[in-house]
Amino acid sequence: MEKKKPPTQDRFSFNDSAPCPTVPVPPGPIPAPPPGTPRNRVTLTVDGKTVRVPEGSTLLEACKTLGIDTPTLCYLENLNPVNVCRVCVVELEGARTLVPACSRRVEDGMAIRTDSERVRLSRRMVLEFLASSVDVSTAPELQAYLERYGGQPERYGPATAPAAAGEPETARAGVHCPTDGQTAATVAQPVKIDNDLYVRDYGKCILCYKCVQACGEEAQNTFAIAVAGRGFDSRISTEYAVPLPDSACVYCGNCIGVCPTGALMFKSEYDMREAGTWKEAEQERTDTICPYCGVGCTLTLHVQDNRIVKATSPLDQEVTRGHLCIKGRFGWQFVQGKGKKK
Amino acid sequence: MDLHITGQSPDGDERSAVDSVLGPLQASKAESYHLPQERPDRSRRHLLLPVLHAINSRVGWISPGALNYACSRLNLPPAEAFGVADFYGLFSMTPRPRAVIHVCDDIACLIRGAPAICEHLAGRLGPPGAAEPSSELTWLKSPCLGLCERAPAALVSAAGPKAWECALAPATADDLLAAMDRPERKPEPPPVPTSLSVPQQGRPGLRLLRRVGRLQPESLQDHLAQGGYEALRKAVDLGPERVIGEVIxxxxxxxxxxxxxxxxxxxxxxRARSSQPVRYLVCNADESEPGTFKDRVLMEEDPFLLIESMTIAGLATGCEQGFLYIRGEYPLAFERLSHAIRQARHHGFLGKSILNLDLSFDIEIRRGAGAYICGEETALFNSIEGFRGEPRNKPPFPTEVGLFGRPTLVNNVETLVNIPGIVLWGGRSFAAVGTPRSTGTKLFCLSGHVGRPGVYEVPFGATLADLLELAGGVGGSGRLQGVLIGGAAGTFLSPGELDTPMTFEGTRAIGAALGSAVVMPFDDSVDLSKILLRIAAFFRDESCGQCVPCRVGTVRQEEALSRLFGGNAQGVGQAPLQLAEIGQVMSDASICGLGHTASSAIQSALARWSEFSDLRQGLNPDD
Incomplete structure (x- = not known):
C-alpha cells in the first residue's frame, strides 16, 4: 500500500492484537528482502516502452530504469515522498489528472507518458511559478529544469517589493492585500541570521517540506520547525517565529543537508558567498569518517584553498543515510588550526 | 518525546480553557508521556483543535503561554502546534480584542449590501483587523458564511468566560455595532421565520425538507412523534447487508x-471489516462552498434526522465511532447538533446499547476553525487528527486508509439525510424519483438576484429555468445577465443555457458540474468582473499552500485577472493565455479538488464574456 501523509501512519501500523513493540523502528527505506525471495514484478508501459519493475516501486523508479530523467524538487531518496512540488507529474492513461511520479506506486498494466504536451505544460508552469516567486539563484538544478522546459518566469511581471523583516510572520490565514496585478507576488524577505552555524534565507524557499521532515520524525525527531500560515503565505517557522537559539533546534544541520535551493545554508558558505570568495568549481570533496563517536558516519569535506568550507554526508551512506549531528556537520573548525577561528 | 518549550506560561484563564477540554492536570500521573508506538487514534493529538478553540474563545487569541501549556499537556512540539493553529482563519495568534465582527463580503453578500456595511464599519472602527490596544472590538472580512439566502450576513463573537457567537442576517452596520455594545452579553436578534430560508416549507411532496418548520429542532420527543427513529429500527431489523443493498x-x-x-x-x-476491525464514519458538514447553505438549514432545522442517519450508516457499515465535522461559522447548527447528540445518547439512541440491543455507535462533534479546504475529505481527516488541514494524495482512498489510517466512510450531510427515506421506503422507490442517473430529490441553494432566495427541494430533472421560476424568477432588475451554478468552484452559465437540466449528467453534458447545487443568478446591473475577482481572491485565501500549482497558481490567477480587468495596458494582452495555462496546470497537477476547480468559474465566465457584456447596462470593463 502506498505511503501516505502524515508520515506518522507508517510507524504506527501494526496488528491490533499484537503487543506494542518496545523498540521504535528507525525510519528509512524498507529493508530489502533476503536474497533468493523473488519480488513480484509488474509490467507497465512508459512512453510506449514496456518495462518490468518490482512490485511496490514508484513510477519515478520505473522511469529511472528506462533512463528517463524525471525532474524532482521535493523528492529525496532518504525521505518519504510528500509529492508537493508537482514537477514530477506524468500522464497516466485513464486518470483524470496527472499523477506524481515520486509517490505513485506502479500497478500492472499502467500506461504512462512522461513527455506529452500536458506533462510539459504542467512542469513548465510549476517551474515558472517557483522561479517567479522565489529567488532560485542558488538552485542550479531548478534553473536547469526551467531551461529544459522553456519556462519564462519574467512574463508574470516585475517582482513585488520584498517584505520587511518580520513582515511575512504577520500574515493571517485567509487575508491578503488586494493586488492590481502589475507586479508578481514573491516570498522575498531579508535573510534570518540568528546563530553562528547556519542562516535561513526564506526568500529562496520553495516549501518542499524536506527540512520539516528531516527535523521531525524522518531523521532528527527534534520538531523545531513546521509549516505555518496558509496558502501563498505558508512558511517554514518555529513557534511564533522565535529565533533558532530559543527554539528546539539542536543544530544537527540535517535541514541544510536536504534543502534543494540553498535557502538553508552554512554560515561559512553564506559569508563567503557574500564576500564573493565562494568558488564551488574549485572545491575538492574528500570522503572521510567522522572522528567524533563510534557511529562512523561518512563525512564529505568540501575544501577550498586548503580549508574546509562545509561538510555534507552522502545520501547512500548506509549508517545514517546522509544525516549527521552537530559535531559532524559543524565541528571541523579544529582542523583549521589555532587562532583561525570562524 | 522531550519537548523544548519556551519560557512563557499560561495565565489562569488560559490554563482553565485548556483544562476544560483535557481535564485538570494530575501531578502524580505522567499523562503527557505516551509511547511513540502508541496507535495514533489513541494519542491525544486529535484534541488539539478543540483545545485551540477553547483558548481562542476564552481569551480571544492564542498566546505563546497558552500554546506552551496545551503542548505540554498533549505532548506536542510547539512548532507543530503553532503551524496548526496558524492555519485557521478563526484563530488569532496575536492579541486581538475579545469582540469580533466577521462581515461576509463573498459573492452573494457582495451584491446585496456587504460593501456598504464594510465601509460603515471601516469608518467607525478603522480598516479590518485594526484595533487600538485598549479597544474591545474589531472587525474582519470573511469568506461566505453560508447565510446567502438572508444576505448580507455577519457573524459576531465575543471571547470570555461566557463566550458566545451569533449569526446576524440580514444585517446592517448599525445592528452589528448595537449587538456589540455590550459584548459580555449575547445579543438576541429577532427570530427569523423558517420560511425565509425554506420558502417551500409545509408543501406536500417534500422529502428532505418534509419536517422543516413543523418540528421543534431541540425536541427528541417531537422527532419521535414525527416518525423519528423508525428508519433506525427498520435498519436494525434489515441488518447491515440489506441496508447497504438498499443504498446501492x-x-x-x-x-x-x-x-x-x-x-x-x-x-x-x-467489506474491510475482516482485516480492519476499527473503522470510522465521518459526516462532512464543513459546508463552505460560497453560495451553499442547504446543509446548514438541515442541521439547524432537523438535527435529529442527521443524527439518526449517521447512526444507521455507522451500524450498517460497522463503524463504532462517528465524527461530525462542522464548519466553525455555524454556531446555531453546532449548538443544536451537540444538544441532539446529548439527547440521543441519554435516551439510548447512541452509545453502547442502542435500542437496548447489542449495538454500539457514538458520535463526536468537531468544529472547524475557518478553512474552506477542510471540506476536502482527506484535509478534514488531518484537521480532526490535529494536523494542518492539508489534503493527502489519493490513492489510497478513504475507504482504505482514512481517518487515523483506518477505513473511513465519509458522507456529506445531505447524502446522509437521504438514508432514512431509502431505508423506510426502499432503494428502488428512491431510484424511481428523478432521472435514471440522478436519482431522488435534490436541495438547491438559490441566492443572489432571485425573487425568493432559499433552499428548494425538487426531484432531479428540473431545468435551471424551472428552478428560477420556482424561486420567484430573476430578482434585482429582473433582467438576467448570467447564473453561477455549483459555487466558486462551479460554472457560469448564460441566459441561453437556462434549459440545462440540473442533473449530474445534464450539467456534465455542457462541461459544468452540479457541485454543491448553488444557483446564483446575477442581474444586468452586476459588474461580473468584480465577482470574478472576488472568486479569484477567495481561492488565493483558501488554498492550503501545500502544492505549487495551487499555492502560486491562485496568486498568479488573481494577478492576471486584475490586469485583464484593470484596463491598464501593461500585460493585458498576455493575460488570457496566462489565465488558460494557469487554469490548466491547477486542474491537471494540483493535489486536490480545490486546485482542480480553482479556475473553473473564471474560465467559464471568460468563455461567455461577450454574451455577458452585451447584456450588461453600459458597463464594458473588458474593452
Whole structure:
C-alpha cells in the first residue's frame, strides 16, 4: 500500500492484537528482502516502452530504469515522498489528472507518458511559478529544469517589493492585500541570521517540506520547525517565529543537508558567498569518517584553498543515510588550526 | 518525546480553557508521556483543535503561554502546534480584542449590501483587523458564511468566560455595532421565520425538507412523534447487508460535490471489516462552498434526522465511532447538533446499547476553525487528527486508509439525510424519483438576484429555468445577465443555457458540474468582473499552500485577472493565455479538488464574456 501523509501512519501500523513493540523502528527505506525471495514484478508501459519493475516501486523508479530523467524538487531518496512540488507529474492513461511520479506506486498494466504536451505544460508552469516567486539563484538544478522546459518566469511581471523583516510572520490565514496585478507576488524577505552555524534565507524557499521532515520524525525527531500560515503565505517557522537559539533546534544541520535551493545554508558558505570568495568549481570533496563517536558516519569535506568550507554526508551512506549531528556537520573548525577561528 | 518549550506560561484563564477540554492536570500521573508506538487514534493529538478553540474563545487569541501549556499537556512540539493553529482563519495568534465582527463580503453578500456595511464599519472602527490596544472590538472580512439566502450576513463573537457567537442576517452596520455594545452579553436578534430560508416549507411532496418548520429542532420527543427513529429500527431489523443493498439500489450519489455512488463507499467500508476491525464514519458538514447553505438549514432545522442517519450508516457499515465535522461559522447548527447528540445518547439512541440491543455507535462533534479546504475529505481527516488541514494524495482512498489510517466512510450531510427515506421506503422507490442517473430529490441553494432566495427541494430533472421560476424568477432588475451554478468552484452559465437540466449528467453534458447545487443568478446591473475577482481572491485565501500549482497558481490567477480587468495596458494582452495555462496546470497537477476547480468559474465566465457584456447596462470593463 502506498505511503501516505502524515508520515506518522507508517510507524504506527501494526496488528491490533499484537503487543506494542518496545523498540521504535528507525525510519528509512524498507529493508530489502533476503536474497533468493523473488519480488513480484509488474509490467507497465512508459512512453510506449514496456518495462518490468518490482512490485511496490514508484513510477519515478520505473522511469529511472528506462533512463528517463524525471525532474524532482521535493523528492529525496532518504525521505518519504510528500509529492508537493508537482514537477514530477506524468500522464497516466485513464486518470483524470496527472499523477506524481515520486509517490505513485506502479500497478500492472499502467500506461504512462512522461513527455506529452500536458506533462510539459504542467512542469513548465510549476517551474515558472517557483522561479517567479522565489529567488532560485542558488538552485542550479531548478534553473536547469526551467531551461529544459522553456519556462519564462519574467512574463508574470516585475517582482513585488520584498517584505520587511518580520513582515511575512504577520500574515493571517485567509487575508491578503488586494493586488492590481502589475507586479508578481514573491516570498522575498531579508535573510534570518540568528546563530553562528547556519542562516535561513526564506526568500529562496520553495516549501518542499524536506527540512520539516528531516527535523521531525524522518531523521532528527527534534520538531523545531513546521509549516505555518496558509496558502501563498505558508512558511517554514518555529513557534511564533522565535529565533533558532530559543527554539528546539539542536543544530544537527540535517535541514541544510536536504534543502534543494540553498535557502538553508552554512554560515561559512553564506559569508563567503557574500564576500564573493565562494568558488564551488574549485572545491575538492574528500570522503572521510567522522572522528567524533563510534557511529562512523561518512563525512564529505568540501575544501577550498586548503580549508574546509562545509561538510555534507552522502545520501547512500548506509549508517545514517546522509544525516549527521552537530559535531559532524559543524565541528571541523579544529582542523583549521589555532587562532583561525570562524 | 522531550519537548523544548519556551519560557512563557499560561495565565489562569488560559490554563482553565485548556483544562476544560483535557481535564485538570494530575501531578502524580505522567499523562503527557505516551509511547511513540502508541496507535495514533489513541494519542491525544486529535484534541488539539478543540483545545485551540477553547483558548481562542476564552481569551480571544492564542498566546505563546497558552500554546506552551496545551503542548505540554498533549505532548506536542510547539512548532507543530503553532503551524496548526496558524492555519485557521478563526484563530488569532496575536492579541486581538475579545469582540469580533466577521462581515461576509463573498459573492452573494457582495451584491446585496456587504460593501456598504464594510465601509460603515471601516469608518467607525478603522480598516479590518485594526484595533487600538485598549479597544474591545474589531472587525474582519470573511469568506461566505453560508447565510446567502438572508444576505448580507455577519457573524459576531465575543471571547470570555461566557463566550458566545451569533449569526446576524440580514444585517446592517448599525445592528452589528448595537449587538456589540455590550459584548459580555449575547445579543438576541429577532427570530427569523423558517420560511425565509425554506420558502417551500409545509408543501406536500417534500422529502428532505418534509419536517422543516413543523418540528421543534431541540425536541427528541417531537422527532419521535414525527416518525423519528423508525428508519433506525427498520435498519436494525434489515441488518447491515440489506441496508447497504438498499443504498446501492437507490443509486444515491454523494451530494457534497463529487457525486460518487454512496453505496459503493458503504460496501467498501463494510467489506474491510475482516482485516480492519476499527473503522470510522465521518459526516462532512464543513459546508463552505460560497453560495451553499442547504446543509446548514438541515442541521439547524432537523438535527435529529442527521443524527439518526449517521447512526444507521455507522451500524450498517460497522463503524463504532462517528465524527461530525462542522464548519466553525455555524454556531446555531453546532449548538443544536451537540444538544441532539446529548439527547440521543441519554435516551439510548447512541452509545453502547442502542435500542437496548447489542449495538454500539457514538458520535463526536468537531468544529472547524475557518478553512474552506477542510471540506476536502482527506484535509478534514488531518484537521480532526490535529494536523494542518492539508489534503493527502489519493490513492489510497478513504475507504482504505482514512481517518487515523483506518477505513473511513465519509458522507456529506445531505447524502446522509437521504438514508432514512431509502431505508423506510426502499432503494428502488428512491431510484424511481428523478432521472435514471440522478436519482431522488435534490436541495438547491438559490441566492443572489432571485425573487425568493432559499433552499428548494425538487426531484432531479428540473431545468435551471424551472428552478428560477420556482424561486420567484430573476430578482434585482429582473433582467438576467448570467447564473453561477455549483459555487466558486462551479460554472457560469448564460441566459441561453437556462434549459440545462440540473442533473449530474445534464450539467456534465455542457462541461459544468452540479457541485454543491448553488444557483446564483446575477442581474444586468452586476459588474461580473468584480465577482470574478472576488472568486479569484477567495481561492488565493483558501488554498492550503501545500502544492505549487495551487499555492502560486491562485496568486498568479488573481494577478492576471486584475490586469485583464484593470484596463491598464501593461500585460493585458498576455493575460488570457496566462489565465488558460494557469487554469490548466491547477486542474491537471494540483493535489486536490480545490486546485482542480480553482479556475473553473473564471474560465467559464471568460468563455461567455461577450454574451455577458452585451447584456450588461453600459458597463464594458473588458474593452
Amino acid at each position: 439500489d437507490s443509486k444515491l450519489v454523494g451530494r457534497g460535490g463529487a457525486a460518487f455512488p454512496a453505496g459503493r463507499k458503504w460496501e467498501a467500508v463494510y
